[in-house]
Amino acid sequence: MSIQEKKRRPKVVAFAGTQGLAMLLSAYQDAPWDIIGVVPPANAGAAFAQLHSTIGATTDQVIIPTLDRVEVCAEMTDGSQRVGESAIAQGGGGTIRRVSLVSEVLGQPADDFRPTPEVLAAVESADAIVIGPGSLFTNLIPALLIQEINEAIRQSNARKIFVCNLMTQPNQTEGYSIADHVAAVQKHCGFRPDYVLAHHNGAISTAVLERYRSASADLVVPQLVADDDSHVVIFPGTPQEMVLVEGAILMRRDLASEVMENDPVTGQERLVVRHDPAKLGQALRAVLHDYALQEQLSVSRAIFREYDIRGIVGSELTTTAVESMGRAFGTYMQRRTGRRQIVVGHDVRPSSEPFSEAAIRGLIASGCEVIDIGQVPTPLTSFAVNHFWVDGAIQVTASHNPAEFNGLKLQVGMEAMAGEELQNVERLIASGAFASGRGSRLVRDVTYPYLNCILHKVHLSRPFKVAIDAGNGVSGPLAVRLMRELGCEVIPIYCEPDGSFPNHPPDPNEAENLAELAELVVREGCDVGIGFDGDGDRIGIVDEKGQVVPPDTYLLLYTREALRAGPGKAVFEVRCSEALFDGVRKYGGIPVMAKCGNTSILPRMHQERAVIGGELSGHIFFNDPPIEFDDALYAAALLLSYMDRDGRPLSEMLDELVDGLPAYISSPELRIDCPDYLKWDVVDAARESFARRYRVVDIDGARVYFGEKDWALIRPSNTSPKLSLRFEGTDESVVARMKDEVYEELARHLPGLARF
Numbered sequence: 001m002s003i004q005e006k007k008r009r010p011k012v013v014a015f016a017g018t019q020g021l022a023m024l025l026s027a028y029q030d031a032p033w034d035i036i037g038v039v040p041p042a043n044a045g046a047a048f049a050q051l052h053s054t055i056g057a058t059t060d061q062v063i064i065p066t067l068d069r070v071e072v073c074a075e076m077t078d079g080s081q082r083v084g085e086s087a088i089a090q091g092g093g094g095t096i097r098r099v100s101l102v103s104e105v106l107g108q109p110a111d112d113f114r115p116t117p118e119v120l121a122a123v124e125s126a127d128a129i130v131i132g133p134g135s136l137f138t139n140l141i142p143a144l145l146i147q148e149i150n151e152a153i154r155q156s157n158a159r160k161i162f163v164c165n166l167m168t169q170p171n172q173t174e175g176y177s178i179a180d181h182v183a184a185v186q187k188h189c190g191f192r193p194d195y196v197l198a199h200h201n202g203a204i205s206t207a208v209l210e211r212y213r214s215a216s217a218d219l220v221v222p223q224l225v226a227d228d229d230s231h232v233v234i235f236p237g238t239p240q241e242m243v244l245v246e247g248a249i250l251m252r253r254d255l256a257s258e259v260m261e262n263d264p265v266t267g268q269e270r271l272v273v274r275h276d277p278a279k280l281g282q283a284l285r286a287v288l289h290d291y292a293l294q295e296q297l298s299v300s301r302a303i304f305r306e307y308d309i310r311g312i313v314g315s316e317l318t319t320t321a322v323e324s325m326g327r328a329f330g331t332y333m334q335r336r337t338g339r340r341q342i343v344v345g346h347d348v349r350p351s352s353e354p355f356s357e358a359a360i361r362g363l364i365a366s367g368c369e370v371i372d373i374g375q376v377p378t379p380l381t382s383f384a385v386n387h388f389w390v391d392g393a394i395q396v397t398a399s400h401n402p403a404e405f406n407g408l409k410l411q412v413g414m415e416a417m418a419g420e421e422l423q424n425v426e427r428l429i430a431s432g433a434f435a436s437g438r439g440s441r442l443v444r445d446v447t448y449p450y451l452n453c454i455l456h457k458v459h460l461s462r463p464f465k466v467a468i469d470a471g472n473g474v475s476g477p478l479a480v481r482l483m484r485e486l487g488c489e490v491i492p493i494y495c496e497p498d499g500s501f502p503n504h505p506p507d508p509n510e511a512e513n514l515a516e517l518a519e520l521v522v523r524e525g526c527d528v529g530i531g532f533d534g535d536g537d538r539i540g541i542v543d544e545k546g547q548v549v550p551p552d553t554y555l556l557l558y559t560r561e562a563l564r565a566g567p568g569k570a571v572f573e574v575r576c577s578e579a580l581f582d583g584v585r586k587y588g589g590i591p592v593m594a595k596c597g598n599t600s601i602l603p604r605m606h607q608e609r610a611v612i613g614g615e616l617s618g619h620i621f622f623n624d625p626p627i628e629f630d631d632a633l634y635a636a637a638l639l640l641s642y643m644d645r646d647g648r649p650l651s652e653m654l655d656e657l658v659d660g661l662p663a664y665i666s667s668p669e670l671r672i673d674c675p676d677y678l679k680w681d682v683v684d685a686a687r688e689s690f691a692r693r694y695r696v697v698d699i700d701g702a703r704v705y706f707g708e709k710d711w712a713l714i715r716p717s718n719t720s721p722k723l724s725l726r727f728e729g730t731d732e733s734v735v736a737r738m739k740d741e742v743y744e745e746l747a748r749h750l751p752g753l754a755r756f
Contacts, residue, residue, distance in 0.1 A: 006737035009034050010127040010293045013158075015143050017134025018047045020057050020163070020275070023061065024130065027281030028543030033293065034371040036122045037062045040139040041070050041101065041113075041146065042085065063118040065143045068441065069104035070113060072142050085138045091171025098188060099137045101145055113657035115148045123152040128292040130284065131193065133275055137172050138179055144189045154191050155314060157300040159292035159430065162193035163284065164255050166273050172214040178222050179230040182246040190676025190721060193248045194301060194430050195287055195595035198222070200252030202279075208258055208271050222250065234424055235335045239434040247423055249431055253283040290432075296324050297432050303407070307418050307599050310398055310407035310734040313351045317406055321357040322396075326362025328428040329394060329410055331435040333368065337412065340368040340439070345381035345430065345446075347474040347535045351406050355396045359408065360441060363394075367437015371674035373446045375497075377407065377475045377536025379631035383448045383453070385414060386626035397474075400507035403500045414628050415606075418599030451482060452626045453626065458637040460486050460644045463649035467491045467529040467542070469517040472498040475536035479633060486637060491524050493517065505749075506533050508540025509618050512546050518546040528650050530636045538618035538630035541639065552576060555614040556583040557657055558635070561642055563589045568611035571604045573597075574700045575616050575669065575726055579707045582661050595700035597718070598630055662709065665735050668755050670725040671717065672746070679723055680717040682749045686714050689745055704742075712738045714746075725756065 002688065010033040014024050021037040028035045029629035037057070039047035044064040051057040074082045076093030083102060103112060123129070134140045144150055153160070159500040162185060168176050176184075178198050181660045186192050198220065212218060222231055235241050243250040257276035260269050291297055300320045303311035309325065311317045334340050342363055346356035353375070363370050371382050381395040392412045398405040410417040410425065417425070428434065466488045470476030476495030483490045493516060494503045508531035521529040521542050528540030541549040559570045561582070569590045573582060576593075594604040594613075601613045603622050621629040627634050646653050674682055687702035697703040701715025701724075710729040717724055725742065729735040739756060747753045 005519055011125050012128045012130060012288065013038060013122045013126040013468065014130040015134075015140060016130070016132055016163070017139035018050055020133040020139075021057075022051060023133075023277045023280060025057060025228065025286070026055055026063055027053070027277055028285070029494050029495060031285065033127070033288065037059075037120070038065055038119055038143055039135070040065075041065045042072050042138070042347070042399065046153070055207045056610045063122060064116055065119045065149060066113045066115055066146055067112045068099045069105045070140050070142075072099055073102045074099045076136060085135075086712065088138055089169075089171060091534065093492070095174070096137055096172060099141055099145075099160065101142055111487075113146050115146050119149060120152055123149065123156055124157075125159040126156060127298070128288055129153060129156065129158045129160045130163060131160065131185065132282075133165055135169060135172070135185060136176075141185065141188045144185070150189055153189070154302060155293065156304075157298065159195070159298060160193045161195045161284070161287055161292060163198055163275075163280070164198040164220055166199050166220060166275060167212060168220055169216050173220075174216055176220060177231075178220055178250065179245040181220065183247050193303065195291065196245055196248045196250050197283055197287060198250065198252050199255040202254040202256040204256060204258065204273055205271070208273060208370050211270075212273070216708055223254075235433075238335055240331060240335055240428065240435065242427065242431050242433060244424075244427060247420070247427070250360060251283075251287060253279070263548065264519060271736040274574065291430065296320055297429055299324055299426065299429050301426055301430075304422055306422075307416065307420070307597050308407055308409045310401065310405060312404055313349075317351070317355070319354055322355045322358040322408070323362040324429045326359035326394065327366045327426070327434045328362070328425045329359075329392075330363040330366030330439070331367040331428055331433070332640075333392050333412070334366065336566070337391055340366075341371070341388075341390040341392075342368050342382055343371045343373060343384040343388060343390050343393040344396075345373045345378070345384070345598050347378070347394070347397065347398075347473075347499070348375060348497035349403065349406050352499065354398045355406060355408075357412060359394050361395065362439060364439035365437075366435045366439065366470060369599050370439060370441045372441055372443045374443070375474060376446060377478060379537055379627075379629060379633060380415065380450050381444050382411065382629040382631075383450050383626060384577055385411065385626070386445075387446060388444065392527060395535070399535050400505065400509070400533040400538065401664065402505065403687070403693065411472055414604055416599045451478075451485065454482065454634055454637050455485060457624070457627075457634075458641050460488070460640055462644060463487045463489060463529045464640055464643065465489045465491065465525065466640070467493070467517055467520045467524060467526040468495055469493050469508075469514070469520075469529070469531045470498060471508070471532065471534060472501050473506040473532055473534035473536065475532040475633060478536075479530070479532060479636065482633060482637060486640060488640065491526060493520055496624075501534070508533055508538060509551070509616075514540050514542055514548050515577065518542045518548060524675075525615060528539055528639065530639070531620065532632050536632050537630045539620065539635045540618060543654065545651050547651065549650075549654065550614045551618060552580045552730065553658060555620065556580055556587075556641075557654065558614070558620055558638070559577070559584055559589060559612050560587045560657065561638070562612040563587050565611075569608045571608060571610045571613035571621075573601065573615045574697070574703055574715070575713060576614075577664060577666055577728060578711065579661055579664055583658065586661065593697060593703075596715070597645060600700075602629065609636055614720050618621055662730070664709065664728050666684045667725075667727040667735060667739075671722045672725065672750075672756060674716070674721060674723045674750060676721045679721065682723065682746065683714055683716050685749060686742075686745050707739070710734050710738060712742050714742065
């Protein structure tokens with residue numbers, strides 16, 4: 001084999017116990033990929049020596065994760081700790097709550113164990129990562145807890161395959177189902193496996209099973225009757241039917257056999273249950289060959305975020321990946337709704353047009369009828385769903401993110417796809433379970449009907465002088481055209497679409513990105529300045545004095561105007577100021593608090609039949625059919641109509657708007673580091689602790705009321721290993737006291753936490 005051919009061979013990295021690695025390395029000597037084994041970090045030298053002596057493994061085949069001397073420490077449910085594999089196996093102190101690595105030298109926890117360069121290089125170049133078989137808490141999870149290894153695995157595009165143990169282990173995994181094993185990996189390591197390979201249907205004798213059960217061990221099986229979402233079947237009764245355990249695709253095969261081994265205590269021979277090397281090798285080979293190493297199925301799971309799909313162009317997002325996403329979404333729509341008409345639009349980024357073409361190819365291959373509306377702001381794609389009476393939409397965009405990113409927003413009806421449903425689309429890709437059909441493509445214009453709709457809704461009696469900064473996003477030309485058709489004089493900057501965003505980030509939520517707009521407003525004597533984000537669904541506002549209007553204030557303005565028709569509800573996210581909720585009540589509305597994210601606001605608006613909704617990030621959601629979504633262009637037109645009706649400068653309008661409302665001191669959003677496997681537990685513990693003393697709103701994390709109007713918000717980030725904090729109080733001293741209390745509570749769970 002030539003060097004060039006060897007370089008092209010896929011690479012598989014396996015984290016397993018010593019016996020598991022011996023099986024995997026032996027089974028794949030002739031496989032069309034290179035496999036590298038990683039031994040557990042505790043007693044790693046002894047594990048390598050054993051593999052070298054038994055199967056002749058070399059340093060090219062087996063690597064050590066760290067040269068630091070470490071032990072595994074188990075924290076038990078009674079608060080006690082067990083250090084070392086033998087102590088953990090002996091049990092006591094209840095069940096295992098979590099495991100960590102401690103220094104064998106110091107006997108103290110640490111998070112800076114040094115990984116070997118070889119293991120990092122192996123993970124970074126891996127095409128697939130296999131985890132198991134091996135003892136869950138003492139062999140598999142420990143290596144994945146070394147910080148740099150964990151980060152490399154989470155950032156890797158490689159598909160991850162978890163090989164579940166055959167039997168539970170006394171004092172460690174007693175009573176664990178397959179889902180419990182997967183959940184333990186996710187909780188500790190912050191990522192989900194893509195596939196779970198588990199035993200099924202093999203003949204294990206009753207006598208052997210009874211002996212295991214007498215020692216508190218049993219077969220690991222699925223949780224067939226679940227009262228949560230740990231074990232679900234999606235698309236039942238269709239060719240795309242699949243079983244998910246904790247979001248991973250379950251693949252059950254006959255993997256076990258009974259073998260004679262000497263009892264380590266008595267020395268007597270006995271039958272034990274082990275993975276059969278031939279069966280496991282064949283099953284894992286099929287998973288790797290048919291799924292994990294297939295290019296069109298190798299889409300990084302990490303880019304499927306809570307609210308959208310987003311990744312770095314070229315490494316995480318390619319046209320092949322986007323085509324698979326289009327085909328998976330088309331399959332999802334047909335299986336979930338029975339319908340197949342999809343609108344596709346895209347923003348101005350250089351990769352957006354080729355990605356749009358790729359998504360359309362995938363949709364057509366799945367049998368969908370595509371309406372291609374070309375380069376448009378995201379609100380026009382939502383508008384097109386209503387206007388053309390179609391079933392869903394794809395918008396290719398990364399919104400306000402830097403130029404090297406791109407992504408997809410998926411929409412079913414008028415609601416954005418998010419959460420587990422978005423993950424199910426990714427699972428369709430991982431399974432390759434695509435629908436096939438003969439779809440079609442029709443190019444349509446949506447700009448004219450959209451503008452016509454707004455011009456029928458908004459009429460101005462006088463012209464305004466309006467400064468516009470579109471941040472070189474997709475909205476610039478349309479925003480200028482709309483303002484001029486409303487009769488305004490427009491002073492534009494950065495309204496030429498340029499997906500490299502050469503002047504400033506297209507994010508009007510950051511005040512520094514509105515600085516030039518503010519200067520332009522003052523210099524040119526404009527009535528108002530309006531900023532747009534990269535895809536046109538978020539707004540920023542500057543008054544005639546060049547002052548940036550806070551989101552809480554302009555959200556209250558839009559709410560007051562929406563309430564002119566009569567009392568109604570307004571939905572805002574949990575981070576919003578108490579002043580906004582006070583103002584809604586002042587103007588006859590009922591404020592409703594919701595989780596952060598546009599995928600939470602719109603469904604809550606529908607549930608509450610609310611007249612308006614909003615987020616601090618600049619999203620304003622309307623209930624004004626056919627505009628039933630967040631739309632910065634429509635928001636800009638409405639703002640001018642409010643100013644037209646009032647007759648006063650915007651700054652005076654806003655002063656009158658908040659007159660009589662209490663003033664609060666608010667902190668910016670603070671973000672502190674917290675491992676993914678800990679952040680939910682930390683928030684839960686803080687919520688329970690504060691709930692004993694204070695009123696707590698737990699819609700999204702914990703909004704803790706230290707007084708009637710003084711509050712602190714603690715919530716886990718949906719996109720990164722961090723906690724998000726915000727504080728608001730009646731004066732600086734109250735805010736400082738709340739910060740101290742929250743710090744003391746969080747420091748109990750996060751040693752070394754810096755003051756904030």
